[in-house]
Amino acid sequence: MVFWQLTIDANDPERLATFWQQALGWVSAPPGVADGEPTWWAHYRGRLGGRDAFTDRLFDPAGVGPALWFQQVPEAKAGKNRLHLDLYPTARDDSLSQERRIELIDAKAAELVALGATVKHRVRDDNPADPEYYLVLQDPEGNEFCIS
Known part of the structure; x- marks a missing residue:
């Protein structure tokens, strides 16, 4: 190990x-x-x-x-992360409706924005066969992470 x-x-x-x-x-x-x-x-x-x-x-x-x-470290972040964290406030529960998933993801994003995060962009696809919704954010020092 x-x-x-x-x-x-x-x-x-x-x-x-x-x-x-x-x-x-x-x-x-x-x-x-x-x-x-x-x-x-x-x-x-x-x-x-x-x-x-x-x-x-x-x-x-x-x-x-x-x-x-x-x-x-003494230097500021430069460039895009090569590694990032993905947060799943929905616990990847496939039984949730798309609207409920969006509510949970947006609520977590609002909580993190209040702590200093910044929303960079949202991705939404309401394709019934494979719906998708996630946000790309940055933490207070600019490190990217996703919420989905």
């Missing part, structure tokens, strides 16, 4: 960590698990020292996703 985390360059790691914590519902300290705790959570807890939480890292409270680290 290989340990890994997703590292995102940031000019203001604390601001991005706060934004993504609210966007994902993740936590700023490794959650505890009674049995079968991943060894990387113990690694991160050791790195906390006397602090209660990180200001630049996030953890999936369910223990499924990798840790996110917002790494301080």
Whole structure:
């Protein structure tokens, strides 16, 4: 097994960590698990020292996703991301109507815009055989991500 985390360059790691914590519902300290705790959570807890939480890292409270680290860098973002996050507030539930999906996606987008995101564009296709709706946004430092 290989340990890994997703590292995102940031000019203001604390601001991005706060934004993504609210966007994902993740936590700023490794959650505890009674049995079968991943060894990387113990690694991160050791790195906390006397602090209660990180200001630049996030953890999936369910223990499924990798840790996110917002790494301080001096330069601003330049160009398009080669990697981005896709958020699914609809939980990819195919039983939802197109209109209900749009409501959920738009509500999540409005929440994130209030936190500093920017909507870049919307894609909508009401083809009954394969309806599609998603938004492309940027986080407070310009990193692209999608909501669908």
